[in-house]
Every structure is written in structure tokens, then in C-alpha cells.
Amino acid sequence: MFVAFLKRAPFLRLILSLSAGISVQLYMPFNPLIVFTAAGLLGVTLFVFQKLPFRFRFQYDWLRGIVLQLLIVCSGSLLVYQSDIRRSSSYFDTLLRPTDLLIATVGEPIQQKARSYKTVVNVRHIIRDNRSIRASGRLLVYLSKDSAAGTLQEGDRLLIPSQTTPVQHSGNPGAFDYRRYCSNQQIYRQAFLRSGGWRRLPGKEENPILQVIFQCRQYCLHTLQQYIGGREAGLAAALLIGYRYDLDREMVQDYTNTGIVHIIAISGMHLALIYGGLLWILCWWPKHRFSEGLKGCLIILLLWAFTLLTGGAASVLRATVMFTFITVGKFMLDRYTNIYNTLAASAFLLLCYEPRLLMDVGFQLSYLAVLSIVICYRHTYYLFQSSRRWLDKLWDMTALTLAAQVLTLPVCLYYFHQFPVFFLPANMLTVPLSTIVLYGEILLLIVGGVPVLANGTGYALQILMQWMNRVVSRIGHLPGALITDINMHPLGMICLYSCIAGLLIWWLHQWRQGLLVALTGLALWSISLMLSHINEQYQHKMVVYNIPGHTCVEVIQKHQVATAGDRDVMRSDSLYNRYLRPAHVLYGIKQQLNIDSGISGPAFAGLQILSLGQKRLVIVDSALPRIMPQKKFRTDYLLLSHNPQVDIRQLEQMFDVGCYIFDASSRLRNIQQWKSDCYMLTLRFFSVPDQGAYVVNF
Structure with a gap:
């Protein structure tokens, strides 16, 4: 059964091999000479294989398949290397x-x-x-x-x-x-x-094409701002053409917290609505000899024009290529293709054009959502059927929303570390409303030259979007609406996908071994979580954060953290959420402690000295004391922050330092001078603005 399925969807094998080659080259880059040599040897192997007797080729045809897949893996690696703009002679x-x-x-x-x-x-x-x-x-x-x-x-x-x-x-x-x-x-x-x-x-x-696109985009933005206005105009621009630069931040956060951010991020859903609208309009086209071909060409032209207008986001490109294949099959070839093969073929073409799209979150979520709907929607819908039309439509929307979440959930947990509890009611309410808004905006652009009609349409759209925003805001602020700080490791994501795959195989194909696969994945996930918790119990780290204009040092022991530096970093929710919270989630921090610090005599008055187990950190953020110590003070780390008026040679007379650290609260010219002095004196140093946060185990 599985072999027959792969024969009906040959691009599935191709896309898996191509993705493997791209991933390897992006994360573990090989010398292109090695890849070229491997590809050449594989090509020679195929040539020799074709010269062998037919009986031998038939018996070992599986070997030819493996060689072909490896050749595509090499091609994926070479695509990454070749597409790198830095390799261009004109870069x-x-x-x-x-x-x-x-x-x-x-x-x-x-x-x-x-x-x-x-x-x-x-x-x-x-x-x-x-x-x-x-x-x-x-x-x-x-x-x-x-x-x-x-x-x-x-x-x-x-x-x-x-x-x-x-x-x-x-x-x-x-x-x-x-x-x-x-x-x-x-x-x-x-x-x-x-x-x-x-x-x-x-x-x-x-470029004349870019000029036309820019003029069209400006017309859309001007019309929406003129007849809708306010924060709703920014939402309208995001819904219609993916222009997100005028969106209100609080509004974006509300849509994110309710799990419907895909509505304001132009995606395949928007293109599907436009495609459906085009099919409805063109169904009135009188039929003649070349009508179907002309319809297909017009649909493809309008879809790609819309894609260029939106800036060519990964999710829109996926949908455009897919609908192009579907349109060609329906209107020009008069045949329907395998949806899995169409989906894989569109991904294959896009990755050949730009292999780095594989790492784009929008690209991944877009394909996973469509694949999840294709696999799960029909079976979910058939779980419940009603003779009442309104109830059937309601369940249809519910089944579609739930089906889209099945394969996107692990990736969302991995990237965003949160789960919107009320995503289902939020989608049920806002997706129909956003559909009406999208069609209304298209109507507004058409009647934009008639002020009376445009004013009425714009006012109706503004009222509708205000009501939609209020609904989203209320759902997002319900108690327990958002589960945050979910730490999903790559291994955990793989285990979760194995659980989902096993359950789907058991449910859809009645294969009992699917339960065993799911239980194995669950066991491995539990083991990975256990190992992670054990590692957290024995962790001892110091982190000097890279926060522009601020000093922040944290000492992490087990699940506890002690913080030193600028107090406004901890008091400011925006600074904490942006810089410290991701680290606390990563390290499993649960308790805040007071840090151990002290002053060692008048020679070190004004200096903060932190104890890190058997190591010490001295923070210098002002002028040094005038009293020189009788003996050099031994410290493992010395942190210069907030532009202290000190000289490295002067510090060498007072301290025996293992490593100098320059954080992001100091000006770049001061850091450059300190780095030059350290080079001259052959001293170890670490520049946080240049090299990133300083993390050390102790």
C-alpha cells in the first residue's frame, strides 16, 4: 500500500531527499569539492548500473533508487552553495x-x-x-x-x-x-x-515591473487609509496585501495570544479565498472552444500578480504554486492530480528557486497546515454528522480548525513556546468575519473612485473590524487563555511528531502497531524531559547578558537565579520579556534569589564582588578607589560596565584577572580602546556587543 502511494506521489521522495541535502549544507556545510566528487561518483554508479544485465538490474533496482536519492541529496547541498549571494562575483x-x-x-x-x-x-x-x-x-x-x-x-x-x-x-x-x-x-x-x-x-x-507593483500597493494603502482609517486601516492592509508595518502592537499581541495570527499574516487562506472568488466570477464566462484555457491563464495571471503585490511571502508562494498546478490540471489538461504530489511538487520547485525557504517558519507552518488538513479533515468531519444545515456547517468549521492544528502544534510549541487555549472559538468567530472583510476590501478598491459607495463600504468595514478586534481582545484576556513558557527541545518535537504519526496511522489505517510507535515516542519524550530536569538540577552558570545600554549579570544554580546589575532591567516588563525570560524558560528557572556580594576593604570601596562557587566576578562601573591594595586581588572575571574612566594598565596593578568582560552598557569607542589595550598586554577578554552574551559554567 505504501509503495503504491509513493508511485502516485513521486515528488514526496524527491522533496524528502532535497530537504535533507539543504539541511545538511545549512547546518553542517561541506566543501563543495567533496559534494561534487560524491555526486560524480554517484553518477558513474548509475551509468555502470545501466550497462549491467537486465536480470541484475531488475533484482537490484532498489539500489538504483538509493543512488538516485543520494544524488538528489547532493543536489540540495549544491543548491545552497550556489544560491549564496556571497559566492557571486558582483557581491x-x-x-x-x-x-x-x-x-x-x-x-x-x-x-x-x-x-x-x-x-x-x-x-x-x-x-x-x-x-x-x-x-x-x-x-x-x-x-x-x-x-x-x-x-x-x-x-x-x-x-x-x-x-x-x-x-x-x-x-x-x-x-x-x-x-x-x-x-x-x-x-x-x-x-x-x-x-x-x-x-x-x-x-x-x-525596474518597470517594480514601479507598477509599488504604485498598486500605494493605491491600496491610500484607499484603505482614506475610507477606513485609524488602527483598522493597518489591519485592513495586513489582511489584504500583507502590509504589516502599520499594525498596532497591542492588536498583534491579542491575535497572537488567541492563536489566530495567521489572519493578519497573509497566507494560503487569503489566496484560497481569492481563488474561490475568481472561480465564482469566471463561472459566468460563456463556454466556447478556448474558454477553459483562457480562464486558466487569467486565474494564474491574477494569482501571481497578487503574490507580487504582497511581497512574495513563503506561505503565499506555496499557495500560488499549488493553485497554479491545480488550475493547469483543471482548465488546461482536464485532469485532477494527487494532492500529496501537488503539495510536494510545489515545495520542490520553491526550494530549487530558494533553498533557504526551508528554514522559514511561515514556509514550514504553511505546508504542515495544508498537509494536516488533507490528512485529518475528512475523517474528523465524518465523526459527527447532522441533518441540520447550520449545525453541519458549524461542525465543518470545527473539524477544519482542529485538523489544521494536528501537525502544526509541535512546531508552534518549539518556535513560540506558548499554546492558546481558546484557539478554537477564536478561529470560529474571526475566520468568517475576516473572509467578509477581505471580500469587502476588494469591493472597496473597485469602487474607490466613487466616493459615495467607497465611504459606505469603508464605514461598514471599519465597524466590522472594530467588533472583530473587541472579540479577539476579550478572548485573549480570559483567565487561562494562554499557556506560556513551554520549553520544547528539538528532540521533544521529534518525539511528539512520532506520537502524532503513530496515532494517525492507528486511527486512519487501523494499524495496531501505530499505537506502539506512539507509545515509543511518548517514552522517548519522557526520557528526554527527565534528562533535561536532571541537567537543570546540576547546572551552575553565569550569564552576562547583551542588553544595549544596560548591565545584567545572572548566577544560575539549579532552578534558582540571582541577578546583579541595573534594577530597571528586572522592573521593566518589556526588557525582562525580551532578554531574560527566554533564558529563564530555557534553564527552567523557578525562583529568584538575592545575590551574594560584598566589599573587601577600603581599597575596593564602590566595587561589587560576586561569589560564583569557587570563582569571583568583580564589576567595575565607576572610577577606581584611590587607595591601592598592598596585594593584587585575585578574580576570575572582571566586568567593565557603564563607561568607567579606567585604564587596563591601572586595573592590572590592582587585580590579577583571568578574563576581562566588556558588556553592552559601555560605548563602542571605549570598548575598542580596552580591546586594543588587552591585545597589547596579551590579556584574555570577551566583548559582549561583538561576541554576544557571555555564558560560562562554574
């Missing part, structure tokens, strides 16, 4: 000289941060000695807040200096790895531009 960072200038175009809307504006630019040319050198690559840019930076738009051309730095990762335990996130989007460098340090050039992006 800007490999061509730059210190005196060069860059011409770049703004590729994303300007995002307002606490102390700057943020955007991503596409480098087009390098200016060197009045010459223009064509270049490529994406650059993360932060601009000082001023009136000029705030008016930048997509497509604007900028002249900027060539001084860039690698994209940084905070390195804080359990924190989101922003550097890996950027690398998956082929962004490896960043630049900080002060006021007056850059210039806007006349003209816009020269």
Missing part, C-alpha cells in the same frame, strides 16, 4: 574599498524603532573614482531619526558610505537568533547612517 562586500560609496534602492517600507529607522536596501552600484561598478546584495540599514529619513519610500535611490559591519546576534540564551534569520534572507551586513551621512538621489527604481 558588494567582496568588491568594496574603504573610500567607496554605494548606490542602493530602498527595498522595504521604513520601520520606526525606538531610536532609529530601519529598512533593507538593495545595492545596485559601487562608486569608485567617478566610476560606477555594478554590484548586488542586500544590506540592513539603520538611519538616525530625522525628517529626511522618515519620508523615505520603497524604490528611493540612496547614496551611502561603504562602512558596514556583520549583522549581530545578541547571543542571549534562548533568544531569537536574528543573525540566522537575516542570513536566511541573504542579508549578512548592516550599516548605521547618521543624519547627513547619506543622500537621496533623484529618480526611483528603474
